[in-house]
Amino acid sequence: MYATHYVKAKSLAEAAKLLASNPEAKVMAGGMTLVPTLKQRLAKPSHLVDIGALAELRGIAAKGGTVTIGAATKHHEVATSPLVRKAIPALAYLASLIGDPQVRNLGTIGGSVANNDPAADYPAAVLGLGATVVTNKRQIAADDYFQGLFTTALDESEIVTRIEFPVPKRAAYAKFPHPASGYAMTGVFVAQTANGIRVAVTGAGPGVFRWKAAEKALGKNPKAAALEGVALDAAEMNEDIHATREYRANLVRVMAKRALAKLR
Numbered sequence: 001m002y003a004t005h006y007v008k009a010k011s012l013a014e015a016a017k018l019l020a021s022n023p024e025a026k027v028m029a030g031g032m033t034l035v036p037t038l039k040q041r042l043a044k045p046s047h048l049v050d051i052g053a054l055a056e057l058r059g060i061a062a063k064g065g066t067v068t069i070g071a072a073t074k075h076h077e078v079a080t081s082p083l084v085r086k087a088i089p090a091l092a093y094l095a096s097l098i099g100d101p102q103v104r105n106l107g108t109i110g111g112s113v114a115n116n117d118p119a120a121d122y123p124a125a126v127l128g129l130g131a132t133v134v135t136n137k138r139q140i141a142a143d144d145y146f147q148g149l150f151t152t153a154l155d156e157s158e159i160v161t162r163i164e165f166p167v168p169k170r171a172a173y174a175k176f177p178h179p180a181s182g183y184a185m186t187g188v189f190v191a192q193t194a195n196g197i198r199v200a201v202t203g204a205g206p207g208v209f210r211w212k213a214a215e216k217a218l219g220k221n222p223k224a225a226a227l228e229g230v231a232l233d234a235a236e237m238n239e240d241i242h243a244t245r246e247y248r249a250n251l252v253r254v255m256a257k258r259a260l261a262k263l264r
């Protein structure tokens, strides 16, 4: 058994205080990633600070061209939210593709973005839409937030409180799921924003990244044909038992084209 203390936080302030005074403590939201990690003895936190039920971290609001989603909001809530479906249908669609019903009813957007699994779906939307990750300490632009394999700009005691998504003119997500796990072998989120086209790729590389050469080509002509001949360095893609680097590099182009075909 683990010698750990489970604490169901009553407020964000209490959770923040516990983390600040216990360097080995960990926040738990849906537990969908953290609990399997504990079962495999890959982490040994002194405290599990459960923020999953905090009302101040839950909920979805749309105002002034921004959709704000509380960090403890479940994937299912995002997938079925009339507000998200209306303002950013591609984001609701992306949430509906995560895992299975059990995972979608427990896993949270904050947990996914904090964990930054290289094959997770939400990071593609956060980066593709140029969202802002808000924590109990500061606001972090998506372009500065994701820093590679399971790495983010968060410090050890920082808690994601909400994500602010600017509503795009049009957006779409196309995912090629791993047939067993459902995680993205490659997922591409394309958004036509006030500041131009953004193309974010998950699953293919060691972390979510913007395919800037594609953004440049699509800026002149936002059609799939514009991607012909646009370079993507296979050497920078992941390689494992499921797919070679070259396969993944090709899949990025295929998924980007599929996303472009359903931009709305």
Ligand SMILES: Cc1cc2nc3c(=O)[nH]c(=O)nc-3n(C[C@H](O)[C@H](O)[C@H](O)COP(=O)(O)OP(=O)(O)OC[C@H]3O[C@@H](n4cnc5c(N)ncnc54)[C@H](O)[C@@H]3O)c2cc1C
Residues within 6 Å of the ligand: 026, 027, 028, 029, 030, 031, 032, 033, 034, 035, 051, 071, 072, 097, 098, 099, 100, 103, 106, 107, 108, 109, 110, 111, 112, 114, 115, 117, 119, 120, 121, 122, 158, 159, 160, 161, 181, 182, 183, 184
């Ligand atoms: C069978 C299965 C299939 C899955 N398939 C997919 C898939 O297809 N696509 C996909 O994207 N994901 C998938 N997932 C992952 C799932 O989306 C998780 O919900 C998500 O990765 C973590 O969210 P959580 O709320 O469960 O976080 P937890 O497991 O509670 O925490 C994960 C990590 O984030 C930290 N954390 C949690 N919340 C916060 C916060 N607010 N601030 C700071 N740190 C925080 C924790 O300390 C921990 O380190 C799958 C998971 C499982 C078990």
